[in-house]
Amino acid sequence: MSLSEYIQSLKAYKGFAGDIVCHRTLDPVPARYAGSLPGFSHDLSLLLEDLGISRLYSHQQTAMDRILSGSHTVIATPTASGKSLVYNLPVVDRLLTDPSATALYLFPLKALARDQLGTVQDLLVRARSLEPDLPVLKAAVYDGDVTSHHKAKIRRDPPQVLLSNPEMLHLAMLPHHHLWEAYFRRLAFVVVDEVHTYRGVMGSHMAWVFRRLVRICRYYGATPVFVFCSATIANPGDLCRRLTGLDVGVVDRAGAPAGKKEVVLMRGMDGAAQTAIALIHAALHRNLRTIVYTQSRKITELIAIWASQRAKKMRDKISAYRAGFLPEERREIETRLATGDLLCVVSTSALELGIDIGNLDLCILVGYPGTIMSTWQRAGRVGRDGSQSALVLIAHEDALDQYFMNHPDVFFDMPPETALINPDNPVICKAHLVCAAADLALKKGEPMLMPDPGASDQPTFDRQKTNRKTAAAGPVQAALQKLEASGKLLRSVNNDIWYAAQKSPHREVNLRGTGRTIPIFLENTRRSLGEIDRYRAFFDTHEGAVYLHQGKSYVVTRFDHEKGSVEVIPKEVNYYTRARSSKATQIIEILDSKIVKATRVGFGRLRITEQVTGYDRKLVATGRSIGMVPLDLPPLTFDTRGLWIQIPDEIRDRLESDRMHFMGGIHAMEHAAIGIMPLLVMTDRNDLGGISIPFHDQVQTAAVFVYDAVPGGLGLCRRAFEHADRFLHATLETITSCPCTTGCPACVHSPKCGSGNRPIDKHAARQILECIISGSAGPAKFQLPDLPAAAVERNEHPVTLTAGAEDLPGAGIHTRVQEISLQKNAFLRYGVLDIETRRSAAEVGGWNKAENMGVSCAVLYDSHSGRFHDYSQDQVPALCEHLSLLDRVVGFNLIRFDYKVLAGLSDFDFYRLPTLDILMKVHEVLGYRLSLDHLAQNTLGAKKSADGLMALQWWQQGEMDKIIEYCTQDVRVTRDLYRFGRDNRFLIFTNKAGHQVRVPVSW
Template sequence: MAQGRSRFLHEVSDSTSMNPFLHTLLTRDWKTARVAHHSVIPSQKPRYGRLARPLPTALTQALESLGIRRLYSHQTKALEAIRDGRDVVVATPTASGKSLVYNLAVAESLLEDPAGHALYLFPIKALSRDQLETLHRFFQAVPSQVPFTAQVYDGDTSSHQRAKIRKAPPHVLVTNPDMLHYALLAYHDKWESFWRTLRHVVVDEMHTYRGIFGSHVAQILRRLQRICRHYGSEPRFIFLSATIANPAELAERLMERPAQVVNEAASPRPKRHFVFMESEASLSGLAARIATLALRRGLKTIVFTQSRRMTELVHMALSRSAPDLAPRVSSYRAGFLPSERRHIEQALASGRMAGVVSTSALEMGIDIGGLDVCILVGYPGTVMTTWQRGGRVGRSGRESAIILIPQPDALDQYIVHHPEVLLASRYETAVVDPENEAIVQAHLPCASAELPLTRQEVDAWPETRRRALEELTRRGALLQSEDGTRWFSPSARPHRHVDIRSVGPSYTILAPAPSKKGSWVPLGTNEGIRALKECHPGAVYFHRGQTYVVESLDLEKRVVHARLKDADYFTWVKSEKETEILEVLASKPCANFVARLGRLRVREKITGYEKKRLFTQEVLDFTPLDLPEQVFETVGFWLEIEEAIVDKIRRADLHFMGGIHAMEHAAISMFPLFALSDRNDIGGISIPFHPQLQKSAVFIYDGHPGGIGLAACGYRMVDSLLEKTLELVEGCSCEEGCPACIHSPKCGAGNTPLDKGACIRVLEYLLGRRPLFDEDLSGTVEEALELPPREAEPDPEPPSPAIGYLDLETQRLAQEVGGWRNKHLMRVSVAVLYDSRSGDFHVYREEDIPKLIERLQELDLVVGFNIKRFDYGVLQAYTPYPLKRLPTFDILEAVHAQLGFRLSLDHLGEKTLGRRKTADGLQAVRWFRQGAWDPLIHYCKEDVALTRDLFQFALEKGYLIYEDRSGNRLRIVTSWDLEKMLAKG
């Protein structure tokens, strides 16, 4: 630490603006806090590009008047792609000149065709109006015979102004997805001239269109394209995004067509200092002290927090400790009235205000003036968001500082102890699910009200959308024409019933009017189950540094009444959850577990709330609550935990439930390292015995109805997720578990029971770090013959004309997974299928198993030796399709039914055909681990050929040969009728 600090001080010694602040920050004795790590991110020189065809003279003159003489290389690359008529995504850091790209592209298009139009979409109204001012300045600098016009059309636009805009649309219409949904698309006939000449659609802050909001916006953009096609236009899309791992994928999922990505930023970057701190005491107090230090040094400061509560706590602490600064600092968050937010933005931009404490509401590019210091109270949850927030400082080319104060929870502590994860800028994946069935069902009536849906477009839809259409038609939410070729909405304006941002009904929070007794005024809003958790009777609600206590919650009218009260505590709810598996969508074997993805029904019941003292979090008391149970269907993945692991944990005298509960918490904490999400997006539940699975399981699911794609992302990355989870828990210095590893601030069970040691041990078993079976490895696959009989097979599906002969080899021996009952953990090394129709052997490695499963479902009959008990038992881990439905003939099963005992394939092959197996299961595993694929595949093919030839011999001769213990060669009568087998299949 000392070496790093002295190096740091040397590097900032030439700075006149930052040096005093940073020197004090690093050398002061903070008593209950310390500097854990710091890095100096060097400045970056600009890289310029050149267009193949120069810009029109008017635009060159406009740029020069604005002080811009050259374009960065990423700007020229994007402009060239737009000129070529492509949809484009510009995914570069904050303040890299993205807005100039689309303004130039649109202006160039308007110079060529002054009758054209462009639509600019911003996620929030404040950003729309902020960008309008930038656009006006740019347009005013462009010499043109027809002056370019731009106007905002949003919820704050007066009805008179809206009518004028509809009658004569500006060249650029600036709005948000909400108005596009409620006003433009719903009344598209009033905008006919605009749609006919729409050339560009600009979608700014694309990375915000993820989760529920993104799924809604994806549907809105599909409807927009549908309307444009109706009026004969095909606008190009220009997406602007912060840096994420999958910009092309996100853009394509939003608009349902591919886009070209430009993501190599060439803009200059001033030097930045990144300081990681640790605190043993109040985070709000430390943040307030650092902010005060910066403000007193004349540095404009923004403090970002992770919650509304923390925003108010930091503002309260700063106001109390530095009352002279209080008039120049404000809090800022969602829930404020629009007029409050605009006043704060203007005060910051003008310099009347020097500091602000904000939630994520200010992380986007609203102009609030040049800022110098960014304090992050809590890791923002993702690398992308961290740099997005940190990008608010240093915009004027000045040196800047970002200070991260981690919360005492797992992800924050992981980041502060692994700063390279953040500093190396490994960006996360943005996840959106355009086919969320609940959201599709919400938007199809809107689309049909705009223009009737036609059979032609429906036939091109994916299955999920067609299923949603059928359900809507069945319940009368859509009406079908007599000839069945069109669908209509029974309501002229179903749009008003679709809230594209909320995940549940919105609640209005009211407080007594200060000047009029008996009357109430709006204080803020809340929505969905969050309202029940934060605005229940007795809840403490924070607003602009003051505390209110909720008196009543009206569930029918969705109104909350709260009174101002000087409370020295906050409230936290406790709840109980259950989950039901509705459908398995995918399945795969991992190390020592099977992971499955499926549709779930989740039930949550809020049972009461705790009062906790501010700053110390001491529990004061518990009050029960009687609130309605919340039930929703979603998508989740789960890990099935074998009984062998349960036994080992209990024999080690560890708490199994505490172990899987801790693992659930830690895994959810690590989830944002892989996908853009916050703690409200993901839910989890640990169950020591799930009645449907008949075993223990840990579920992680999307926290919104219908799912938003996060669980599917987690399912794909489950191995990596558990590896990071183990790294987190093992690396924490606590003995029994703490908020930095296995405690969760969202736990409805109050973080009980939890067992850190059991958590580590369970993860080690799941990941294969510890063997499930401790004896010497011996035995072969043939030991599976001793397994108990399987349940009777149900009638299989109708036949198709082909016979397949199947055998497979595994990656692991039965002893390594805890015995034959855990064969679903043995995993396939290679499988071979002989197709009687083509006469070919088809080889499948593990990554090809989905293709094998599909092929098996196409066959008339599948033939194998011990196939039902063993091969299908191994394969079932890879698919939700119940393999027992396949029309299957098991030679071993038939022999056992005839004799009353089992014989091996090797024995029957030798005695009947004079051919023995060329190896055994133990040798097959050795070959796999040596990477000796040729002998492994040859051996498996030989077993398939032996199985095929025995089956055909038995059909032709009517018997097989075996030898008893006395050496007598005897016949096994095989009155097997192939036609009956096929008919039965």
């Protein structure tokens, strides 16, 4: 039965009376063809004819001419507009001229790369038929599913076209570029498919991965042309430029045709999921091939389960699909859908991209995807051959969904959003600087380390002049300083090269998050059911949580947040779980502020502390709570960027005098603001967080905070701050246009509220916003928030000591705290201690019995007298008395050895002494130990006069003068190391690669 008949039946069905908001037919779009072929070096007309292509579209010709001229290019056109041909033909043309050239095709998902492999291989075979004398042209997939044997084979003999994904580039290719030298030297093209997905967290990571790739290419003398393919977004050129640092031209006027498309908007009055199930059953009855998109993994599984249960004869024709499935599970579903064996797939965004799943008829969106770009991208998955197709959007009880139900014209007329990334995110920036240094040592002045002139998050207040010098250096320089201070980057002695302290830091960096993922196992087995982001694990896989996978329900029996693992057992339950949490926020730094109507809106760095306190168990059938279970989990703290809206005291007084619930009002305002934010930026509410506070001690008024829910920030709230006036108006309109009485998910309720949407007062929120926008509360009187002095004391903002301090040894890692420490050190009475023993470890039964070794000699340098004092074993009480006079005792391995030996001879509590153990300080930074002799030779050009075994022989021979001289030299070396580290903030050692580098120290 035809798709038109399905739409008409849908509109005529009495059960949906009043549910259908709008039905529009989008007319077919005719093709615009190119007048001629692009300027290929070879005649590819026979190849095109062999592919069944008689003419190219206009945008294909324009893009290929740019690529052939060597210009970096992004093609931003709708789904099924022939983008793959745009990059494949220039690659083929180059290979026909130079078969030794190589190309790297990057896809955001492994499935996309494997889906394209057959197409590329077929094209290379056809191309070689034009030049039979050429060597065989090969293509191969290089991903995590390839065996070690085949990976090694690919590295030894790379194909002309390598299809891979971001993780493999990051983890396998760039760190081991020396194994790929021939491939990188000949790299002519880098193709980045679905580049619009590289936004937010992943895009911010990829900006660094691409910079690292460009850096390695330059190292080997290659200058590949970058070709990007994107869905329709507002800023494709700007996105690609920020991703790579390269100048990228844009081709965005599509010449491809589009088939007739029916679009239906529905309120989903019986619930979006239940409405979707009814539509699925009607489509299956008519053999319409259907894809259903949902907003979460949980609802994906639930809709697939419920649809199968209610149509048991068709249950084999329905499947869920989402990230977290094992690769073989996903591929089986993709194949069944492409062949028609599967009629309906219920998917998260995992199937939004261009995996070949055949030609589908109907797309059902269970909830607005969060962006107009994603909406039309998903709609483009049906009717790909130009045939008629349909899109049905079923609104969730969500502010943005209902906004479009009330303003359907906005839905159809809304332009695509801007894709945002934040390469300056400090968490991401630091992670990739370490990876880049491990790829290839970083050198002073190279492009990757230069300040970004376009950085926007700069302080704007005079009160923060102390931070401007650091800010002007740029986020990369600030990150370098912190990495050097923490020992993750080791600086060369001549001050111009940074080496990575770890050999392989790459595996600690998750490109799709700012933290690591946690595996989910079946209880008491190592059978993996998937993985989850560590932060989300606290909310979704805490003990007692219900976890859904492949249509089956599991209950979490163990959540080890310290070691990072989750264990579950299969269990059928009639409820689902939702975490409860509490939050607090602190303003760390004000980056911008402005008066908007009757309020002040600020933007800056925030510190968010959130703690999961328990979870609700809710019945699947009704959503009714059947009990709250408390949890004892540690708080989660991270720094991010966000905005805050101050609420004047006059407005609070007015509401409270009218006996309205002020806290409920600002809480409702917070939820509405988060829900409507995707109108301004390309995001969804899961990328955002919020907190409403009736009195915030820093702003001295009530405040509503909205923040990027990712450590370091993504730039989302910065854009909302820039459009604060529109933001406030849209929030008010969302509340006023909703017909509910007391508040609902369509306006002021949030599905992820940590307090279960309590308290909420819709009318109070409306009055607050009306007072702000109208200015009826009178002129705004606000003071800037008081920032705690600790923001500087915690080394949040490194500052140089004096003008020209960059010329000092160890410059760049000083702070105000360290400056104070230097002043204090001038007045410290410190001693430097070392001992020699009478017996070896072997003689007393091991190092764990050091208390039995005895003392042949102890030498103590006293800074007060400037003398070296020596003590015998009989004089240990006098030594203890001397030690107790000191402000600080310095030594090398004092804690683990010297004090343990002395403790066998005295009841004195050595461990209560104010001790600085240089060995322990170095170990804290590096994670491994260095010998005193090694540090002394590299730092001071000095060395020990003998070794411990020789001192034992001297004891047996009674040569005390030699022992004292040897021990005194050790103390002298230790003292000089201490002084050097105190004055310069680093010591010097030779790393495993043979480079002399600094280890930062702070004492």
